[in-house]
Amino acid sequence: MPVHTKICGLSTPETLDAALRHGASHVGFVFFPPSPRHLDFARAAQLAARVPSHVRRVGVFVDPDDALVEEAVASGTIDAVQLHKTAASRVAAIRARSGLESWAAVAVKTRADLDAARAFAGAADRILYDAKTPDDAKLPGGMGLRFDWALLDGFRHHLPWALSGGLDPANVGEAIARTGASLVDVSSGVESAPGVKDMDKIGAFLKATQS
Ligand SMILES: O=C(O)c1ccccc1NCC(=O)[C@H](O)[C@H](O)COP(=O)(O)O
Numbered sequence: 001m002p003v004h005t006k007i008c009g010l011s012t013p014e015t016l017d018a019a020l021r022h023g024a025s026h027v028g029f030v031f032f033p034p035s036p037r038h039l040d041f042a043r044a045a046q047l048a049a050r051v052p053s054h055v056r057r058v059g060v061f062v063d064p065d066d067a068l069v070e071e072a073v074a075s076g077t078i079d080a081v082q083l084h085k086t087a088a089s090r091v092a093a094i095r096a097r098s099g100l101e102s103w104a105a106v107a108v109k110t111r112a113d114l115d116a117a118r119a120f121a122g123a124a125d126r127i128l129y130d131a132k133t134p135d136d137a138k139l140p141g142g143m144g145l146r147f148d149w150a151l152l153d154g155f156r157h158h159l160p161w162a163l164s165g166g167l168d169p170a171n172v173g174e175a176i177a178r179t180g181a182s183l184v185d186v187s188s189g190v191e192s193a194p195g196v197k198d199m200d201k202i203g204a205f206l207k208a209t210q211s
Pocket residue numbers: 008009028030032035036037060061062082084130139140141142143144145146164165166167185186187188189
């Protein structure tokens with residue numbers, strides 16, 4: 001079964017094109033000012049215009065208000081929203097209001113954290129299992145942290161899901177084999193510095209998902 005791949009936090013035409021050239025199925029644009037990957041909508045529009053229609057453009061948000069989501073929808077830059085630190089009721093409301101495919105990020109450190117995913121059944125279209133970042137961390141994602149994949153053993157998923165958190169070209173093959181993920185997501189594992197994507201690492205990551 002082919003594994004789909006989202007390269008998240010793209011911010012330049014060159015690195016976006018590398019992701020597209022090497023077969024990414026999804027590209028992620030971060031709309032969260034504290035992030036080194038943050039984009040304004042004008043910049044996102046320049047990038048989004050390069051993306052062919054068979055590739056999904058995912059907007060990454062942290063508990064956004066309606067105005068921000070409406071601005072994103074109006075900008076025409078995204079096909080889906082990925083919502084971090086967002087309650088199930090808000091995910092459902094954003095999904096209904098925007099009409100966009102909606103992903104709920106679930107921050108995982110322990111098996112109990114996985115139970116939070118159940119709350120999103122009927123509210124979201126997909127769960128993104130991501131590593132939980134420390135309480136005092138600046139970002140809820142994109143930190144290169146990995147959770148224990150064994151936590152997913154035997155877990156009954158209530159929605160389609162994706163695996164994220166600390167993936168890189170060297171470990172993504174094992175991650176796919178270990179968890180059975182059909183969609184994987186990466187950000188800092190294909191960077192040379194926070195927010196600086198590396199075209200060679202993007203290529204290596206996508207190659208590793210296909211072997
Ligand atoms: O990447 C960010 O800067 C970011 C900021 C705020 C919320 C989420 C963010 N990233 C979400 C992602 O989808 C990342 O790809 C995911 O957390 C995995 O990151 P990494 O462990 O660095 O591969």
